[in-house]
Amino acid sequence: xxxARARGAGATGVSxxxxxxxxxxxxxxxxxxxSQLRHNLHKATHTIRGKRAAVVGEQPDWxxxxxxxxxxxxxxxxxxxxxxxxxxxxxxxxxxxxxxAADAAEANRIVTALVKATGETEVVKVKSMATQEIxxxxxxxxxxxxxxxxxxxxxxxxxxxxRPSHILVPAIHRNRAEIREIFQRSMSEWGRPAPADLADDPxxxxxxxxxxxxxxxxAAKVGISGANFxxxxxxxxVVLESEGNGRMCLTLPETLISVVGIEKLVPTWQDLEVxxxxxxxxxxxxxxxxxxxxxxxxxxxxxxxxVLLDNGRTDVLADQVGRQALRCIRCSACLNVCPVYERAGxxxxxxxxxxxxxxxxxxxxxxxxxxxxxxxxxxxxxxGACYDVCPVEINIPEVLLDLRAxxxxxxxxxxxxxxxxxxxxxxxxxxxxxxxxGQRAAGRFRRLTPxxxxxxxxxxxxxxxxxxxxxxxxxxxxxxxR
Amino acid sequence: MxxxxxxxxxxxxxxxxxxxxxxxEDVAVPRDYQRSRAGTDIVDLLIDRLVDYKAVVHHTASAAxxxxxxxxxxxxxxxxxxxxxxARGGRIGAPVxxxxxWLEGVDAVRDDPVLPAAELDALDGVVTGCALAxxxxxxxxxxxxxxxxxxxxxxxxxxxxxxxxxxxxVRTVPxxxxxxxxxxxxxxxxxxxxxxxxxxxxxxGVHGPRTLEVVII
Amino acid sequence: MHFNxxxxxxxxxxxxxxxEIFTGYDAVVMPSGSCAAMxxxxxxxxxxxxxxxxxxxxxFLVDVLGVxxxxxxxxxxxxxxxxxxxxxxxxxxxxxxxxxxxxRGLKLLPLGGADECCGFGGTFxxxxxxxxxxxxxxxxxxxxxxGAEVLCAADNSCLMHIGGTMRRQRAGVRTMHLAQILAxxxxxxx
Numbered sequence: 001x002x003x004a005r006a007r008g009a010g011a012t013g014v015s016x017x018x019x020x021x022x023x024x025x026x027x028x029x030x031x032x033x034x035s036q037l038r039h040n041l042h043k044a045t046h047t048i049r050g051k052r053a054a055v056v057g058e059q060p061d062w063x064x065x066x067x068x069x070x071x072x073x074x075x076x077x078x079x080x081x082x083x084x085x086x087x088x089x090x091x092x093x094x095x096x097x098x099x100x101a102a103d104a105a106e107a108n109r110i111v112t113a114l115v116k117a118t119g120e121t122e123v124v125k126v127k128s129m130a131t132q133e134i135x136x137x138x139x140x141x142x143x144x145x146x147x148x149x150x151x152x153x154x155x156x157x158x159x160x161x162x163r164p165s166h167i168l169v170p171a172i173h174r175n176r177a178e179i180r181e182i183f184q185r186s187m188s189e190w191g192r193p194a195p196a197d198l199a200d201d202p203x204x205x206x207x208x209x210x211x212x213x214x215x216x217x218x219a220a221k222v223g224i225s226g227a228n229f230x231x232x233x234x235x236x237x238v239v240l241e242s243e244g245n246g247r248m249c250l251t252l253p254e255t256l257i258s259v260v261g262i263e264k265l266v267p268t269w270q271d272l273e274v275x276x277x278x279x280x281x282x283x284x285x286x287x288x289x290x291x292x293x294x295x296x297x298x299x300x301x302x303x304x305x306x307v308l309l310d311n312g313r314t315d316v317l318a319d320q321v322g323r324q325a326l327r328c329i330r331c332s333a334c335l336n337v338c339p340v341y342e343r344a345g346x347x348x349x350x351x352x353x354x355x356x357x358x359x360x361x362x363x364x365x366x367x368x369x370x371x372x373x374x375x376x377x378x379x380x381x382x383x384g385a386c387y388d389v390c391p392v393e394i395n396i397p398e399v400l401l402d403l404r405a406x407x408x409x410x411x412x413x414x415x416x417x418x419x420x421x422x423x424x425x426x427x428x429x430x431x432x433x434x435x436x437x438g439q440r441a442a443g444r445f446r447r448l449t450p451x452x453x454x455x456x457x458x459x460x461x462x463x464x465x466x467x468x469x470x471x472x473x474x475x476x477x478x479x480x481x482r
Numbered sequence: 483m484x485x486x487x488x489x490x491x492x493x494x495x496x497x498x499x500x501x502x503x504x505x506x507e508d509v510a511v512p513r514d515y516q517r518s519r520a521g522t523d524i525v526d527l528l529i530d531r532l533v534d535y536k537a538v539v540h541h542t543a544s545a546a547x548x549x550x551x552x553x554x555x556x557x558x559x560x561x562x563x564x565x566x567x568x569a570r571g572g573r574i575g576a577p578v579x580x581x582x583x584w585l586e587g588v589d590a591v592r593d594d595p596v597l598p599a600a601e602l603d604a605l606d607g608v609v610t611g612c613a614l615a616x617x618x619x620x621x622x623x624x625x626x627x628x629x630x631x632x633x634x635x636x637x638x639x640x641x642x643x644x645x646x647x648x649x650x651x652v653r654t655v656p657x658x659x660x661x662x663x664x665x666x667x668x669x670x671x672x673x674x675x676x677x678x679x680x681x682x683x684x685x686x687g688v689h690g691p692r693t694l695e696v697v698i699i
Numbered sequence: 700m701h702f703n704x705x706x707x708x709x710x711x712x713x714x715x716x717x718x719e720i721f722t723g724y725d726a727v728v729m730p731s732g733s734c735a736a737m738x739x740x741x742x743x744x745x746x747x748x749x750x751x752x753x754x755x756x757x758x759f760l761v762d763v764l765g766v767x768x769x770x771x772x773x774x775x776x777x778x779x780x781x782x783x784x785x786x787x788x789x790x791x792x793x794x795x796x797x798x799x800x801x802x803r804g805l806k807l808l809p810l811g812g813a814d815e816c817c818g819f820g821g822t823f824x825x826x827x828x829x830x831x832x833x834x835x836x837x838x839x840x841x842x843x844x845x846g847a848e849v850l851c852a853a854d855n856s857c858l859m860h861i862g863g864t865m866r867r868q869r870a871g872v873r874t875m876h877l878a879q880i881l882a883x884x885x886x887x888x889x
Contacts, residue, residue, distance in 0.1 A: 024827065025826060025827045025828075025829070028827060028829060028830050029828075029829030029830070032829040032830055032832075032833045033829075038833075040681070043681060043682075044681050044682040045682075047681070047682045047683065048678075048682045060516065060519070061514075061515040061516045064512070064514050064515035064516075065515045067512050068511055068512055068513055068514075068515055071509065071510060071511040071512060072511050074509055075506055075509035075511060078497060078500050078504070078506070078509055079497075079500070079504075079505075079506040079509070080493045080497070081490050081493045081494050081497070082506055083506070084489075084490065084493070085490070088486075094665070100484070100485040100486040100489050101485065102485050102488060102489060106485060150689075151679070152677050152679040152680070152688060153679035156679070169678065169679055169682060171679060171680075172682065175680075175681060176680055176681060179680060202677075202680040202681070202683055202685040203685050203686075203687065205680055206677055206680070206685050206687060206688045207687070209688060209689075210687075210688055210689055213689065214603070214689075217689070218599040218600060218603055218638075219599075231664065234664040234665070236664045242675070242676050242677050242678065242688075243675055243676065243677045243679075243688035243689050243690065244637060244675040244688055244689035244690025244691075245688070245689045247633065247637045247669065247689075247690060248637065248689055250633075251632075251633040251634050251637060251667075252599060252634055252637075262489065262493070267506065269659065269664045270656075270659060270660070272659055273517070273655055273656035273659045273660075274515070276655050276659070276670075277655050280619075284678050284684075286672070286684075287531065287618065287619040287620065287672070288616075288619035288620065288621045288670070288672040289672065290535075290671065290672050290673055290674070290675055290676045290690070291669065291670065291671060291672075291675070291690060292668075292669070292670035293633075293667075293668070293669055293670075294664065294667070294668040294669075294670075295667045295668070296664060296665050296666075296667075299633075299667040300626070300632055300633065300667060308489070310489045310492065314489065314492035314493055314495075314496050315496075317493065317496035317497065318495070318496035318497075318498075320499055339815050339816045339818065339834050340827075340830055340834075343830045343833040343834060344830050375826075377705075378822075378823065378826050378827065379827065380820065380823070381783070381816045381818060381819065381820025381821075381823045381831070381834075382703060382783075382820055382821075382823075383783035383787070383815075383816035383820070384783055384784070384786075384787035384788060385783075385787065385814075385815075385816070387787070388787055398744075401702070401703065401705070401741075401744075404703070404704060404705030405705045405706075405707045406705070407705055408704065408705030408706050408707075409705070409707075418704070419706065422700075422701050422704065422706045422709050423706075423709060425700070425701070426701060426706075426709040426712060426713055429713055429716075430712065430713060430716050456825060457825055459824070459825040459826070459828030459831075460824055460825050460828065460863075462828060462832070463828070463832040463835070463836075463864060463867060464832070464835070464860065464863030464864045464866075464867050465862075465863045465864075465866040465867045466863065467859050467862060467863060
């Protein structure tokens with residue numbers, strides 16, 4: 001926030017000063033100006049919206065499944081200690097090893113040590129939000145271990161030296177032409193090069209990924225994953241995927257390490273009957289995703305390690321309003337319907353969890369100490385589309401409002417001005433006399449309505465006119481006509 | 483204090499608002515969703531959903547009509563499986579429990595002793611049975627029984643022919659979970675390998691088998 | 700505005716004031732989906748008992764008075780934007796469209812992407828002006844695509860936002876509140 005700004009950025013710069021947290025407003029303004037990104041996001045999110053609506057619409061008991069899903073997760077969260085101990089016992093009984101990590105650093109230390117113990121310097125990875133959250137790949141690299149992402153979208157991100165911008169489809173910001181270019185440029189640095197005559201149609205790009213990763217899978221000795229669900233009762237872990245890279249990573253290596261957030265538990269095997277219906281329909285808009293793997297402990301003689309990760313989750317759990325964010329099953333339906341996400345893109349949220357769920361999860365997991373994290377609860381118009389589609393009924397607007405109250409109460413640097421303005425407005429609205437006088441003055445001097453507002457309110461007049469006040473207020477009309 | 487105990491203590495502290503005498507089962511879970519449903523014939527439904535996912539589907543009840551003269555229905559079904567494999571050609575992997583009749587005239591290799599990854603990769607296809615199939619979602623579930631084999635066997639080869647018996651078909655996901663044994667390694671398969679990672683547009687065929695062929699007997 | 704921006708103490712004072720003024724009536728009719736949603740949905744969060752009988756305008760006309768045809772006359776093409784809080788908080792459904800369809804002379808044209816937010820969001824429009832403006836630009840494009848003379852909504856904040864953008868763009872489409880159209884007659888046209 002230093003230096004002069006050109007006119008285009010000026011508006012956001014000024015409003016950044018007003019709110020004291022420029023991060024999301026500035027990053028999203030940049031995205032809004034990127035027409036290719038806008039086009040890619042619009043196309044992708046609208047495609048998936050239609051698919052989701054169709055498969056949810058054909059499920060006659062969707063409302064009931066949604067209510068059951070929310071209740072099951074509430075049960076887990078309210079008794080998380082009981083279920084964690086139950087899960088641990090079940091995994092150990094089935095021949096697995098359980099590790100506990102309080103934060104990212106500890107989780108990374110545990111995983112690094114486990115990989116080193118195998119003597120390997122390469123691991124294959126299934127797409128996992130938890131390992132992205134703790135930046136495991138970077139930690140492994142520091143220890144001389146190369147982690148190969150195998151999910152197509154993660155591969156695109158890794159090869160492009162890029163950052164993920166969506167929970168389910170991390171390369172959603174890239175179109176086919178860009179992906180082709182990334183493959184041609186970078187596949188050779190990581191392994192088998194892309195074919196010289198690579199076309200930019202999705203089947204050709206998928207084929208290139210298949211060939212690039214094939215030998216890697218067959219040679220892999222260590223696999224690293226997350227999990228969509230962990231069943232406390234049986235110790236079963238569940239991974240849903242589409243491509244088969246998950247099955248490759250989960251079954252071919254001799255050692256499997258799964259890093260799982262402590263909120264991923266469900267109490268019983270039967271509870272999966274709810275989520276196995278709601279998750280695929282909400283995320284990819286399919287009746288069922290192509291592949292789901294379920295395993296309990298050391299399956300087929302594999303060495304299995306489960307790393308249970310806190311990393312801020314217990315802090316979220318302690319907040320009675322914010323707690324519901326831990327019900328999230330990472331379907332990303334809220335991203336796909338969010339009008340703000342569609343224009344801002346995922347990177348603007350500054351976290352592996354973008355979109356509406358990110359706007360409530362990130363500030364809670366990290367604490368609202370940075371300008372960016374403070375700006376996230378305001379990255380929403382509160383339109384409610386996210387709440388409508390959420391398969392576990394997370395009331396995202398409610399949590400956003402609660403977090404905003406916390407930000408305002410903490411009173412960051414820009415909030416002093418805002419607080420005064422809010423209090424002033426409140427005094428006018430409270431007082432019939434002041435309100436009446438203001439309305440009358442506005443009506444009298446309506447021809448003087450300015451085209452540009454000063455200071456923080458310039459954000460409005462950059463693209464919109466101010467409405468001219470009516471010649472007479474409703475109050476005046478009522479007095480004459482009642 | 484171990485990290486384990488620290489995390490559990492933090493969880494308990496975070497849940498200070500939960501009454502001490504509340505048990506997990508006291509948190510009500512409304513289960514008024516449908517566990518089973520009436521409707522379309524489940525075989526037709528399964529076929530419809532499999533085809534929707536671009537799986538190749540054969541139903542031997544209709545094939546049997548063409549093969550009149552075989553009195554034994556299961557014999558007909560076995561022959562259909564073998565004929566499909568022969569027609570496709572190539573070297574086919576098979577788990578130990580697959581009936582010999584499915585492999586008649588087929589260049590088959592049993593996964594016994596266990597085939598190394600490179601040899602799995604050299605196979606042209608694999609044939610298995612299944613634990614069950616879910617009609618509504620077009621899903622086949624494998625549980626590692628002798629006629630299905632270990633998980634890698636149905637993953638590495640590019641073609642998977644899966645035989646489903648009529649009595650293995652259920653309609654809904656809840657019916658499927660009730661029948662499955664969580665202690666076994668389970669693989670749920672709904673159509674061939676696919677991805678929606680490019681512009682959220684579904685494309686069949688990435689790392690798993692690019693062709694899924696289902697024979698309903 | 701205060702509540703949505705995080706100023707709960709100010710919001711609570713205003714809510715108490717509204718509660719005092721509007722208690723004791725059979726019906727309190729609010730010509731704004733967001734205001735009705737604020738009172739009904741969020742006053743309890745502030746610890747304020749919402750006054751009873753709060754209705755959004757179309758709810759009151761259709762459900763309480765049982766009226767669909769209010770006898771209005773408005774010989775223009777109109778498209779209707781169902782604002783977020785009417786749609787997803789209050790769930791007023793198609794009540795406003797029913798009221799508009801019964802207006803003589805009025806031709807109602809369907810709005811593409813109708814259920815998408817216009818990007819106002821109260822202070823969102825000044826805190827995140829770029830995204831807000833981008834959302835509104837798409838909304839305006841959809842409005843213009845209908846070819847309607849008038850954009851109608853039942854919430855002045857959204858109308859102010861879309862209307863302000865359309866005026867800046869010289870789009871030539873008027874914005875009118877549902878109440879203005881329903882109050883239009885042959886004798887006193889709006």
